[in-house]
Amino acid sequence: MRVEGKELNSECQVENVHLKESDLKRDFNQHWSEQGFRVVPQISVIPPANWDGTLFVNSAFVRYFDHYQRGGSISEGWVTNQYCVKVGFSKISLEEMIVRDGFLTSFEQISIGIDYSEKNLHKIIEGICSLLWGKLAIRRDKVYIGIPDSRKNEVSMWENAGVDPHNIIVSDKVGYAIDLQKLKVKGEYTNIIFDRGPDNSLACSQDNCQPGCHCERFLELGDLGILEINGRKVVDHAFGLERIQAMQNGLEKVADLPWFKAGISLGTDQGLGVMESMNVADHLRTILLLASQGVEPGHKKQGYILKLLLRRVLWNWPSNSTEQFDDSARKYLEIFADHFPEFSSGQNNFIKFLKNEKASLDKLVIKAQRLIIKMLNTKRLLDPDDLKFLYETHGIPLEVSLRIRQDLCPLVVD
Numbered sequence: 001m002r003v004e005g006k007e008l009n010s011e012c013q014v015e016n017v018h019l020k021e022s023d024l025k026r027d028f029n030q031h032w033s034e035q036g037f038r039v040v041p042q043i044s045v046i047p048p049a050n051w052d053g054t055l056f057v058n059s060a061f062v063r064y065f066d067h068y069q070r071g072g073s074i075s076e077g078w079v080t081n082q083y084c085v086k087v088g089f090s091k092i093s094l095e096e097m098i099v100r101d102g103f104l105t106s107f108e109q110i111s112i113g114i115d116y117s118e119k120n121l122h123k124i125i126e127g128i129c130s131l132l133w134g135k136l137a138i139r140r141d142k143v144y145i146g147i148p149d150s151r152k153n154e155v156s157m158w159e160n161a162g163v164d165p166h167n168i169i170v171s172d173k174v175g176y177a178i179d180l181q182k183l184k185v186k187g188e189y190t191n192i193i194f195d196r197g198p199d200n201s202l203a204c205s206q207d208n209c210q211p212g213c214h215c216e217r218f219l220e221l222g223d224l225g226i227l228e229i230n231g232r233k234v235v236d237h238a239f240g241l242e243r244i245q246a247m248q249n250g251l252e253k254v255a256d257l258p259w260f261k262a263g264i265s266l267g268t269d270q271g272l273g274v275m276e277s278m279n280v281a282d283h284l285r286t287i288l289l290l291a292s293q294g295v296e297p298g299h300k301k302q303g304y305i306l307k308l309l310l311r312r313v314l315w316n317w318p319s320n321s322t323e324q325f326d327d328s329a330r331k332y333l334e335i336f337a338d339h340f341p342e343f344s345s346g347q348n349n350f351i352k353f354l355k356n357e358k359a360s361l362d363k364l365v366i367k368a369q370r371l372i373i374k375m376l377n378t379k380r381l382l383d384p385d386d387l388k389f390l391y392e393t394h395g396i397p398l399e400v401s402l403r404i405r406q407d408l409c410p411l412v413v414d
């Protein structure tokens, strides 16, 4: 594979067209409607009951899955925009997500689904490409296609649709497989990848940098899956809206999207580090989305995810006094209200959840401090049994114990 490093770089300026989320969704939906697809509304961010109960992951695919499980088919093709929540998944933990650009705990997918046939696959590949270099004005030489070994026959389809043959990579390292036995879902995905260029701040300087590299020069914009659900085949294609939006607008990073940047600045202005500020801005947006969809903090499934995010925000929270706390929460809300009016119904609960969680966390921390100081009177380190005791007897989570231990004596490693 050839990467035209220097040449690409010289013409790397993407025209700054400032496409908004709503413009992108409109263009995507319109493009596929013109191809005969029907626009269907998104479903709740809480997955349907027949999806794996242990996951709180929704995606446009889950919508197709639900439909096929009920015995339906999608002969005319569906186009949909779907909010999704992910707090870590099989390939990347929540901690890793936060340090990598483009892995948000909530995001929107712009997606299509249709019954599989060779003809439909052709049509979709043609459609993806004409949308990318047409309405979306993504430069052709920046698009790479990563195809899994089993789908080599697709190479010519992408070539015919206008992808540079040098930018087509066949390897299981850049495409990927899923096999959810319990749900009787399996299949493989081809990845649609964007080259941010060798001079991007996230790129490594190695000559052999290519899609699949450990650095973040190459960003997956979306994918194209051929999946079997209960023995029936469906074509599932989606782009991550935020990633497309960032790259389409010529931004260096997804974290440079206006709402994200404003949220990060709000944190750093109050003395937080950049990482903490990213955590807070990302998680608060997801908390608002969940609140707007009626999720309440709890100990199971989506309620637990909401609680986890609230806790993580509060660990990083820039202010301690109640007034400062209220003031900050409202400033974040103002940012989100500008960009995501569809989340407005969650505003009251957003503030309420944060306040309640702060009150309960404050109490827990005082209790934990007392217990840990007592333990450290007799020894220097906390061992796994101590941590287990703190959790099982007093309900103090591991991360709380470790944080307090760290605060009490930062140089001692347990």
Ligand SMILES: [Zn+2]
Binding pocket: 203, 204, 205, 206, 209, 210, 213, 214, 215, 216, 217
């Ligand atoms: Zn690299």
